[in-house]
Amino acid sequence: MFDLHRLRLLRELKHRGTLAAVATALSYSPSSVSQQLSQLETEVGVPLLEPVGRRVRLTPQAEILVTHTEAVLERLERAEADIATSLSGLSGTLRVASFQTAALALVPAALNLLRAAHPALRLHVTQAEPEAALPALLARDFDLVIAEEYPGDPSPRPAELHQEDLCDDPLRLAVPAADDRDTRRGSDPRAELRAHADRPWVMEPDGSAARRWATTLCRAAGFEPDVRFESTDLLLHLRLVEQGHAVALLPDLVWSDREPTVELGQLPTGQRTRRLFTAVRAGRSGHPAILACRRALRQAAAHPER
Template sequence: MFDLHRLRLLRELKHRGTLAAVAAALSYAPSSVSQQLSQLEAEVGVPLLEPVGRRVRLTEQAEILVAHTEAVLERLERAEADIAASLVDLTGTLRIASFQTAALALVPTALGLLRDLHPRLRVHVTQMEPEGALPALQARDFDLVLAEEYPGNPNARPAELEQEDLLDDPLHLALPRLADGSDVVGEGPMAALRSLVHHPWAMEPEGTAARHWAMTLCRNAGFEPDVRFETADLLLHLRLVEQGHAAAFLPDLVWGGEPPNVALHRLPRGQRTRRIFTVVRSGRSRHPAIRACRDALLRAVTQLSGQALRPHGSPQPSSQASP
């Protein structure tokens, strides 16, 4: 029988990419990780790693082992969930990763609900964009991730992860007053975008789904945006709009249920909402802590739903008037 600890090291190498990253994540010496994997190779009787420059990659046989290891670990997580469900009190640590606007608008309310209902549950929250949080979830650095999906930019859905929709978050074109005191030239969503062809923009960093969506939207309107401010901090986007430095695309969550304080305009049809959802590893969704957290997040959405937030699947308003 293969050693499960060594199989987990092989799995970690697949997800983290290098022996040094595996060692750092697990607080081991790199030489110890290498030695354990060499012993696993001896157990299996075939090479599991092959050199590629200064790195290594998994062989076909190693990939087979990792697939079976994933199935074993999923079953063990189901066992952990069943044990937790048999207990009266919910204890232990729940590790959550959330992108900024959900962390500000929803997570504090959910934490309050969890504290009241399950005072012995320790919740650890990390602010992280989905591009980094989802791979970390697969590597078992987190138990639950709050993620987002922009129109026309569907996320990959690995079989080992399970998604559950949370809400539809409306998106808007947010812009400062122009030099003549107006905000846009012309009427309609495309005209509003085209009026900003020479205006500075604030956008999220390159490589993010939000940036790809925003660039595509501007290019479909016929121009290349002048991106002068690049940050994942949407509160900074908002401040730049407020003070007349940039235009930006902002979601309702950025206001946390408060009335918007900048001029907002409709986006083209089919581009007006992003989907917010929670993600866990397969086999983890039945864990009482996961169920309690998802329930608390849904209740947090409900508390804000009367202030422009819409639970996922609710009807889109027939019109969005610009202030």
Template sequence: MFDLHRLRLLRELKHRGTLAAVATALSYSPSTISQQLSQLETEVGVPLLEQIGRRVRLTPQAEILVEHTEAVLERLERAEADIATSLSGLSGTLRIASFQTATLALVPTALTLLREAHPALRVHVTQAESEDSLPALLARDFDLVIAEEYPGDPDPRPVELHQEDLCDDPLRLAAPTTPGTAAPHGPHGTEDPEAALRAYADHAWVMEPEGSAARRWATTLCRSAGFEPDVRFESTDLLLHLRLVELGHAVALLPDLVWNDREPTMGLGGLPRGRGSRRLFTAVRAGRSTHPAIVACRGALCRAAADTSPRTRSGALGDVVEPVEAPGRDHEQP
């Protein structure tokens, strides 16, 4: 029978890519990892790794072993969930990863609910972007991830993960305004979202970094409106995006959750139909989806999402402030 510990090391190498990364994640030395995998090769009787330059790659036989190891680990997680369900109290540690706006707007309320209902449950929270946290979930660095999906950019759905929708978060065009104005509109006061976007084609923009789902969505949105955005500021910090718009340095595309129950401080306009809302969801490994700590956390997050400001959940921010005209235009009634 193959050694489960060594099989897990092989699985770790599959997910993390290098012996050094496995060693760092598990607090072993690379030589120890290499020795353990060599012993596994002896047990299996076939090569499991092949050298490609300075890196190693799993052989087809190693890929077969990893697939079976995933099934074994999933079954063990189901056993752990069943045992936890059989107990009267909920304890242990739950590791959560969440991106910035969800961490600010939803996680604190969920933590309060969990503390009140399950005081013995220890919760660790790490702020991380979805592009990083979902692979880390598969690698077992986290137990639950709060992630986002932008319109037209669906994430892969690995069979190893169980996803549940959390809420939809409207996205809006955010532009600098004078006090008492808001909702950027198209030329001559028309409520044409693409015309509103084009009206800011010559302005500086702030967006998330290249390669992110948010950046791909935002760039596609602007190109669909007929222009290439002049991106002068890049950051994953949406509070920085907010500040740059407030001070008149840039135009941005901001989600409603960034306000976190505060009143908007800038002009906000709608986006083209079908492109103006991101999906928030939770993801866990399939074998852990019935664990009572996961069920409790998902329930608390759903309550937190439902308890956010009614205007945020309904997407009615345009009702809160008066419209502002598009820049550089005469705005006479047609």
């Protein structure tokens, strides 16, 4: 029978890419990880790794082993969930990752609900963008991720993950409140976008889902945006708009605890909302701590503070 600990190391290598990354994540030395994987190769009787430059990659036989390891680990997580369900109260630590606006608008209210209902449950919350958080969820760095999906840019849905819709968050054009140019409010939203084609824009960095969506939106309106400011911090986006330095595309969750301080305009039909969802590994979807956290987040999303 193959050693499960060594199989997990092989799986970690699949998700993290390098022996050094596996060693760092698990607090081992790279030589120890390499030695364990060499012993696994001896157990299996076929090569599991092959060199590619200074790195290694999994052989087809190693990929088969990782697939079976994923199934075993999912079953073990289901067993953990069943044990937790059999107990009278929730305890332990739940590791949650959330992008900025959800962390500001939804997480504190959810924490209040969980503290009242399950005082022994400890939540560890990390702010992380979905592009990094979802792979980390697969690598078991987190237990639950709050993520987003922009119009026309559907998120991958790996079979190993269980997604659940949280809420729809409207998206709007944000311009300085003192703006006096004709934005053609109430007419074609594309014309309103084009009215700001010659202005500086603030957007999220290249490669992000938000940036792809925003760029496509502007191009569909007939112009290439002059992006002078790039940041994942939407509060910085807001400040730049407030001070008249840029135009932005902001979600309504930015206003969860305040009245808007900038002028907001409608976007074209089909481009007006982003989908927020929670993702967990399939084996943990029935864990009572996951169920409780998802329930609290849904309540927070249904009644955002204002």
